[in-house]
Amino acid sequence: xxxxxxxxxxxxxxxxxxxxxxxxxxxxxxxxxxxxxxxxxxxxxxxxxxxxxxxxxxxxxxxxxxxxxxxxxxxxxxxxxxxxxxxxxxxxxxxxxxxxxxxxxxxxxxxxxxxxxxxxxxxxxxxxxxxxxxxxxxxxxxxxxxxxxxxxxxxxxxxxxxxxxxxxxxxxxxxxxxxxxxxxxxxxxxxxxxxxxxxxxxxxxxxxxxxxxxxxxxxxxxxx
Numbered sequence: 529x530x531x532x533x534x535x536x537x538x539x540x541x542x543x544x545x546x547x548x549x550x551x552x553x554x555x556x557x558x559x560x561x562x563x564x565x566x567x568x569x570x571x572x573x574x575x576x577x578x579x580x581x582x583x584x585x586x587x588x589x590x591x592x593x594x595x596x597x598x599x600x601x602x603x604x605x606x607x608x609x610x611x612x613x614x615x616x617x618x619x620x621x622x623x624x625x626x627x628x629x630x631x632x633x634x635x636x637x638x639x640x641x642x643x644x645x646x647x648x649x650x651x652x653x654x655x656x657x658x659x660x661x662x663x664x665x666x667x668x669x670x671x672x673x674x675x676x677x678x679x680x681x682x683x684x685x686x687x688x689x690x691x692x693x694x695x696x697x698x699x700x701x702x703x704x705x706x707x708x709x710x711x712x713x714x715x716x717x718x719x720x721x722x723x724x725x726x727x728x729x730x731x732x733x734x735x736x737x738x739x740x741x742x743x744x745x746x747x748x749x750x751x752x
Contacts, residue, residue, distance in 0.1 A: 531549050531578065531581065532547040532548065532549050532574075532577070533547065533548045533549070534546070534547060535547070535548055535588070535618075535622065537590055537614055537615055537618040538614065538618060539610070539611060539614040540610075540614075542593075544590050544591060544592075544593065544596075544611055544614065544615065545568070545590070545591045545593075545596045546568070546588055546589060546590045546591065546615070546618070547568055547569075547577070547587075547588070547589040548586065548587070548588050548589075548622065549577040549578070549580075549581050549586065549587050549589075550577070550580065550581040550584075550585060550586025550587055551581065551584055551586060552586075552623075553625075554581075554584050554585055554586035554623075554626060555584065555585075555626060555627060556584075556585045556586065556626060556627050556628075556629060556743050557585075557586045557587070557588060557619050557622070557623045557626040557627070557628055557629070558580060558585055558586070558587045558588070558629050558630070558631075558656065558739070559587075559588050559590070559612075559615050559616050559619045559628065559629070559630040559631075559632075559640070559652070560573065560576070560577070560587050560588065560589045560590070560630075560631070560632045560633070560636065561589075561590060561608075561611075561612055561615070561630075561631070561632030561633065561635070561636020561637065561639060561640055562589065562590075562591060562592070562595070562632060562633055562635075562636050563632075563633040563634035563635050563636060563659075563661075564601075564602040564634060564635040564661075565602075565634075566595070567591045567592070567595035567596065568589040568590065568591040568595070572633060572720055572721070572732075573589055573633065575732045576633075576658065576732055576735065576736065577589060579732050579733060579735075579736035580736050580739065580740075582736075583736055583737070583739075583740045584740075585736075585739065585740060585743070586623065586626065588615065588618070588619050588622060590611065590612075590615040592607075592608055592611060602635060605635075605639060605642075608635070608639040609639050609642050609643045609646075610643070611639070612630070612636070612639050612640040612642075612643045612649075613643045613649060615630075616628065616630050616640075616643075616649040616650060616651070616652050617650055619651070620650060620651045627653055627743075627746075627748070628649075628651045628652045628653060629652065629653060629654045629655070629656055629739075629743060630644075630649055630652045630654075630655055630656075631655040631656040631657050631658070631684075632656075632657075632658060633658045633659060634658070634659050634660070634661045634693070634719065635661060637655070637656070637657035637658060637659075637660055638657075638660060638661055638672065640655060641655055641657070641675065641676060641679055641683075642675055644679045644680070644681065645675040645676070645678040645679050646678075648680060648681075652681060653681055653682075653746055654681050654682040654683065654684065654742070654743070654746055655679060655681060655682075655683050655684070656683075656684045656686070656739055656742070657683070657684065657685045657686065657687075658686050658721065658735060659686070659687060659688065659691060659693070659694070659719045659720065659721055660673075660685050660687065660694055660699070661693045661694065661719070662693060662694040662695070662698060662699055662702065663693060663694070663695070663698070664693065665692040665693055666692070668695045668698055669698075670698060670701070670702050673702045676702070676706055676709075677705075677706060681708075682708035682709065682710075682742075682746060683703075683706060683708065683709040683710070684709075684710050684712065684738070684739065684742045685699065685703055685709070685710070685711045685712070686712045686714065686721070686735045686738055686739070687699055687711065687712070687713060687714070687717075688713070688714050688716070688717025688718050688719065688720075688721055688722075688723075688731070689713050689714065689715050689716060689717065690716055690717060690718050691717070691718060691719045692718065692719055693719045694719070696713075699711070710742060712734075712735075712738040712742075714729075714731045714734050714735065715727070715729070716729075717731050721735060
């Protein structure tokens with residue numbers, strides 16, 4: 529049994545598909561968007577949700593309609609940003625007593641941060657990125673991070689040292705000047721936080737532990 533519960537997230541005149549996992553009384557709910565290459569059922573997304581549930585952090589995974597329809601590609605970025613906001617708004621209704629954190633894998637995290645840079649995400653106390661897509665592979669740059677300074681909540685970046693979409697030195701230079709931002713590196717991991725078997729580490733567990741530790745350090749604030 530997967531432990532996932534299907535939900536429908538109101539969005540515009542329709543709804544987004546979603547999956548909820550974790551204890552009903554979990555103190556935190558992580559609104560988790562997927563990357564551009566695969567939807568909310570991807571093995572990484574499922575494994576992360578399971579690892580966090582074991583650590584008393586619930587998750588709400590939401591999916592872009594193009595993925596739900598089986599088109600194998602993401603929706604346009606301008607359409608995805610409001611989806612992230614809708615998912616966060618639904619999270620407040622879904623678990624009204626839980627504290628909220630948002631973000632996600634690659635594109636899901638970046639689109640959530642863009643939404644947060646334009647206007648606060650209601651009730652969201654922090655953003656967590658699982659492989660922030662700083663630039664296209666082979667084309668280092670930091671333009672995709674220009675909006676992060678306008679995000680008014682703490683940020684956690686979990687990244688692999690071999691991430692082709694976030695050159696390590698460049699990512700470090702982006703995170704360093706940000707207020708209340710932290711960077712956790714997984715040695716040898718790629719953009720999907722995968723490592724070679726010989727590495728002898730569990731990157732999902734490392735990421736989940738980092739998220740739990742980060743959340744534990746956040747001061748409680750009002751739910752504006």
